[in-house]
Amino acid sequence: MGEKREKKDSGEKKIRKYFNFISKLLVSTAVGFLFGLFVVLLMERFSLFKKMQEINFTFLSALIYIMLALFININIHELGHLVFGKLAGYKLISYRFSIFTWNNENGKMKLSLQFNQAYSGLCAMIPQKKGTAKIADLLFYAGGIIFEMLFSIIFLIAFLYTEGFWAALFFFTAIIGFVTGIINLIPFQSANIPSDGKIIWSFLFNRSVADELIELSDLGSQLVAGVPPAELKVSLAATTEELDSNDLSFVYLAYLKALDEDDQDTYQEAARILEENIALYPSYSLPGIYYEICFTACISGDEEKAREYYQKVRKTLEKDRDINGFRVKAYYEYYINKDREKVLACAQSGLAVKDKYPLKGQAILEEKLIKKLLAKLEVE
Structure with a gap:
């Protein structure tokens, strides 16, 4: 009888898990759609499509622009975490920008080169005191997405006032920033690491993931103290x-x-x-x-x-x-x-x-x- 009850409880947990994931996915998709619609209307309002057609580029040059835009957005994302983490009073443990990595060693940030991490970023921070405000924790995890969206708008405006190479770079960086920001808002897990979106939604709805993160943050801050x-x-x-x-x-x-x-x-x-x-x-x-x-x-x-x-x-x-x-x-x-x-x-x-x-x-x-x-x- 006990086994049947456990199986039933397990089944119900799985159903709730999938329902929560689908509901968050739908909300994230809706947010992404509305934001994308805003971008399209903005581009239409200022004739950005017409301006884009005036820029001559080949498939190869477009690919180069996309790679550069991805690289820029990855680092903008990590910079967002760093800025909001500092505002929340977090302690920086490690920061990576392309092949450059800074690790907190003996109380100082020590630079090292990691050539196998040439296209990625990292911002590892922990609270310096126990029980940081929930809004501060939320802003730290949302910092990457906030910066991506903010800089994408800035790049889109810069696109209006530039020509040639810079216009194309600003355009691709803005669009990819919007896309990656929306993707990061979707709750999922990759390589066993939860996306920013999964953490953000957990904080907003007081899910178990957020509780675990808060507990880990408190334990980490105790070690720091x-x-x-x-x-x-x-x-x-x-x-x-x-x-x-x-x-x-x-x-x-x-x-x-x-x-x-x-x-x-x-x-x-x-x-x-x-x-x-x-x-x-x-x-x-x-x-x-x-x-x-x-x-x-x-x-x-x-x-x-x-x-x-x-x-x-x-x-x-x-x-x-x-x-x-x-x-x-x-x-x-x-x-x-x-x-x-x-x-x-x-x-x-x-x-x-x-x-x-x-x-x-x-x-x-x-x-x-x-x-x-x-x-x-x-x-x-």
């Missing part, structure tokens, strides 16, 4: 068949909490879940996950796995000058390479930069783990 992982109110919940990016973020926080509490069974289980779902992570998140899988493999004595994941992230680790990178290197040198001198060097370097780590609460854990390793060296 200096609350150690052991004091976070998070646990390793029972795994489900379909984990999403939010679920994995909770698993990672539960992993840090278990490390801080020296709960080996829990952090090993969390590491297993992270590894099993490694394909769900976007590329920019993988190094941090590789760090922890390598770390737990070192502790558990799985040398083969430790070497495998160390090689996956070796180049990143060699450049990492944060305390968490030094902690992983120190444990690898101790358990795998058995190099006492390198263990001491990595441990001392890590402790020296502890106060500069942006997540103050995690820095306390990193210091604790390094000192634990140094204590092992002293008794040998």
Whole structure:
């Protein structure tokens, strides 16, 4: 009888899920249609179609304009998140503009080049205090779309007063900005990452996704403020068949909490879940996950796995000058390479930069783990 009720509840949840998705899709489509109609009427009113016909371009030049327009809009989108995030008091962790990436390292934004990310953007920010206003969170996630729409109008106006190359570029950038802005407003999930639209609609209708994001933001802001992982109110919940990016973020926080509490069974289980779902992570998140899988493999004595994941992230680790990178290197040198001198060097370097780590609460854990390793060296 219980199984039938569970199946019925599961079926009802799926129906509600699909109904919510379809209703949001219809609303987003309606908004997009009305906005598109506005653009068409605007173009008709100012004879923009006629002006566009006066510009001579080939298929190849049109393709180049489209590629440039996409590139410009991607970065305008991320700039929107950055601006609204700063206005909301968020802390910048990472920002990517084409091949240029700035990461918060030792309290400063450090520039690096990532040639495999040449056509993408990223703006990773977290609140600096617990319980930011809901409207501030909403504007941060909507910031990309707001900027795309705003700049598209600006580009369309600029198109009216320019000729030749610039007129064509402004036109394509405006149109693609409108299109990508509307697409971003649609609630969907790609590579296990929810679209801005899915998050925005969740905030507006108090759906579970928004609640999870608010909880994750609060937990992240506690780490920034200096609350150690052991004091976070998070646990390793029972795994489900379909984990999403939010679920994995909770698993990672539960992993840090278990490390801080020296709960080996829990952090090993969390590491297993992270590894099993490694394909769900976007590329920019993988190094941090590789760090922890390598770390737990070192502790558990799985040398083969430790070497495998160390090689996956070796180049990143060699450049990492944060305390968490030094902690992983120190444990690898101790358990795998058995190099006492390198263990001491990595441990001392890590402790020296502890106060500069942006997540103050995690820095306390990193210091604790390094000192634990140094204590092992002293008794040998």
